[in-house]
Amino acid sequence: MLRLEKRPSPSRFWQAATPVIAVVLTMIGGGIMFAILGKNPAEAIRTIFWDPLFGEFAWYLRGQLLVKAGPLILIAVGLSLGFRAGIWNIGAEGQYIMGAIFGASVGLAVYPTESRLIFPVMIVAGAFGGWLWGMIPAILKTRFNTNEILVSLMLVYVAEKILSKAALGFLRNPEGAGFPGSRNFAQYPAASNPELIAGSGMHWGVVAAFIAVIFAYILLQKHMLGFQIKLAGQAPRAARFHGVDPNRLVVLCMGISGALAGLAGVFEVTGPAGQISIDFNVGYGFTAIIVAFLGRLNPLGILLAGLLMALTYIGGEMASTNLGLPSAAIQAFQGMLLFFLLAVDLLSNYRIRTFFASGAK
Amino acid sequence: MDFGGINPAVLIASLMVAAVPILLAAIGELIVEKAGVLNLGVEGMMIMGAICGFMAAVGTDSPVLGFLGGAAGGAVLSLIFAFLTQTLLANQVATGLALTLFGLGLSSLMGQGYNGIKPPLTAAVPFGPLRDIPVLGRILFSHDWMVYASIAIIAVVWWVLKYSRAGLVLRAVGENHDAAHALGYKVRRIRLVAILFGGAMAGLGGAYISLVRVPQWTDGITAGAGWIALAIVVFASWKPWRVLIGAYLFGGITVLQLNLQAAGSRIPVEYLSMSPYLITILVLVIMSSGKGRTSLNAPAALGQNFHASR
């Protein structure tokens, strides 16, 4: 007979080991899924996890790794602060879109002026757009006690509608022959976010992601605010007893995560994406939720998890072109990863004991 | 009577149809939450129901088997949620999100090759001459059987919660799982059943989207209906008949904005189509700000995991 027994203190070993176990289990589970789809599981797993790093086109794909990981890490770091405090912002996708729209609007408004100030102002505008979109659920929660999960999610759909209005209407390229989509920032140097080292995939967004990781790490380890965030999530009543104002924390966490998602959006639209288009958002805001959990809500863990998740994106695309694996398979694969992670997470707080017949009549 | 070319009888009749998916998903989630479990994976279970129902209906050429398949699809996915949260004590919020992400991916994977196919038609119930009664006939006697079934389900859930022993036990478990355990009730087993029911209802609602509302298969077909169903449970303050009101209200808004779009309203399409989401937020604000009243009606143990220690 198996039985769960709560550990007196959470196990540090298992906290570190569970993500690794989850990845291994997902490879097994994913392999079974690929086999059902009629693909060779070993080949599919190798295409996803090995080829982008060491295969034929690795010289190009390694750069792509940072391009994909940058926004994931930036968003996930923000989300992780809220998740730690028990504040569930799941509308990062919307905040990402709004960041891109705000930033792009500033750049396109002054087109074709050339100035060193344009790009920094766009970045600030992007962060502001994401912050604003995150503030709506925050204010509604603190003022009216409204559920932030539902509101932040509803706002994703609203942001998507605004995005399509932007691509088809107010931000459409006037010289684009009526095609949807804005001007391309690659042709507007003062507002573009180019690759910093050719072939590396490193752009300002990736730099921002690394800085965010470092700041979040210091915040959580050394600063009182980090202590308060952790306390509020683990023991809300103890947090109030300590003197944390829950409303202030909601505004702060939603604001930070919104601003970081907005930053990711504006770096993306000025860099890798290049323009506002109807299908600008590809789900980074949702995948970042998985990244945050896979990284155990720890900034350094998120860094690794973001790179791993970026790998599955790139590997998934390769598997799609080379093996004909449907691109939706990779989404299911990522969802599966989160399941396995949540399942094995139990090991860090509980011990599994086997009880033999004694006493069990 | 005429509102800019929109016939009110037709409007009411079509909002009843438009409301069915969220009505079913919301009444399922209401039972889950009454048992003290917060399953945020409604969207994922709905879309699994949509694809499973679609595949079953196309495969067997029977809409009835299609709906059964949809319910089964939603229930199977909810089983994963039940296992993770009830057995492995995983966080309910995170697991619900995972369920939605996984459901969206898996459904589009399963739906490969089903794009562009027409499902078998779900026919209207033959009420004969009743259909021809002016206005009332259109509103009351022109629908397929799922519309009537969804109302019947609301009635049954209301009766069970209010008058039956099973309903009392379910409410007790959601109110205070430790006390229920101390009295000898099997908290986890009861919650498992509630979660399965919620999954089946969400699946049924999803199947209604792909088999009747649209009717065809496209990726992401549920478009947030699951999340709206969650909001409607809050709107209804956990009362079955209010779920019906909430769903019809929401269905009305959806139908109205679609009609306005079709009628070539001056309001841009994008703004019309974001209105259901904005109105959902507005409704949440109104319901949540009535301090205390709704929160007292919320099950006290909502979202907390149960682990019998000693």
Added chain:
Amino acid sequence: MTSDARPILLAVEGVTKAYPGVVANSDVSFSIRTGEVHALLGENGAGKSTLVKMIYGLVKPDTGRMTLRGAAYAPHEPRAARASGVAMVFQHFSLFEALNVAENVSLGMEKPPAMGALAAKITHVSNAYGLPLDPARMVGDLSAGERQRVEIIRCLLQDPKLLIMDEPTSVLTPQEVEILFKTLRQLSSEGTAILYISHKLEEIRALCDEATILRRGRVVATCTPRERTAREMAELMVGAVLTPPERSAPKQWPDAKAALEINALSVASPIPFGTSLKNVSFSVRRGEILGIAGVAGNGQDELLLALSGELKSAPEMVQSFGVPLGKHSPNQRRALGFVSAPEDRLGHAAAPDMSLVENAFLTGSIRKGLAKSGFVDWQATRAFAEQVIKDYDVRTPGSDVAARALSGGNLQKFVIGRELSQSPDVIVINQPTWGVDAAAAAAIRQSILNRASEGAAVVVISQDLDELLEISDRFAVLNEGRLTVPRPVKGLTIDEIGLMMGGAHGMEVSHA
């Protein structure tokens, strides 16, 4: 022991139950006769609860056997126990606040009648036993004493042969205790055996025919309570000679203003089904201890929240040395030397999953200067935590273990020590020794007394009357959110205290 002709109802023989790391019951044997009132006496953690949970089918024994009326008895679930005629009234009630009385009763029955018939039966039986109840009322709106009646009626409706009562008087006023005892004697005379769990010796001497005393999971003695003194039984229970706390002679402090002054404090309760505070006024001077008694749920939690700063009030409602503090946050109050310790150790006074170091920072950050320009000085925090552990004899493997790993008594010593070590001027403590073993309780009371003689003003909120009478200078009672006028402890009688506590809530009529 007297020879008793009544047949043995329940016999427990050599029962052992072990949990990982602790043996809750070791080779326990005792028996109860039909119609007997049998006490199970022991300290917190002596294994009383585990033992009755086995009798009630919530826990399975590892070894040993039980017989009921001579037949083997091994209930695998409470339902089976109830079917055999064993019923239980829990210490922490197994009630549902959002359901009404009839629904709550129905949930505890095997084959409940229809709601209408059940309601009539509840009214009838509750009046017959002097415990009137309205079946349609929401349980969340009932007082603690009335809630207990719901539990008792739930048991009585099933016509039990053995009624188990776990610490039933901890939530009752002295007058309510009298009514309860009357009911229990009536039941006993009708042939129902009662297993009465308590650590209150005078009650056991007043009520019980036999007593089994447990210490650390073992039966250490069986006796007839009427033939023993309370002190003898206490020493059997604790296994040591108890010394009452010492107090140095009171000093006069020069401050003109009261250290803590509460003026007409009225605040709404933030807790569902909570009790709002209504016009509460009192003042405490340096070196003085004010004891606040009252049955649970009469505003104690709200009073602590309003004093700790978690619940804000108008500024002048809470004052310390003349400074209005009603709008101050907990940390602002701490900065002024005003600290508090809530009742709930795990989750309120301390974060269960955080280490003792982090929990030391929880309230010590301000007065101990543990944060510099927002950054936590973990080294200084660790030193502070270790100082508390050493000074207050907290038994723990180290300062890095999670708070939840400590026993109740040790964690309470840590929490109280953490507050007292900050050289506070005003201390408010809710339930300082709740669920704590006698040795730790004595140590905690002593440290509170010491801090008072060093010049702090202390407010102790407690449901343990003996404790309050032992350590306080003045005494007041919270009743439905109102506070009585504080009176000097010297010369108070138990009857006067009972009347201050509101007598018997809503029961006078039926026993008049």
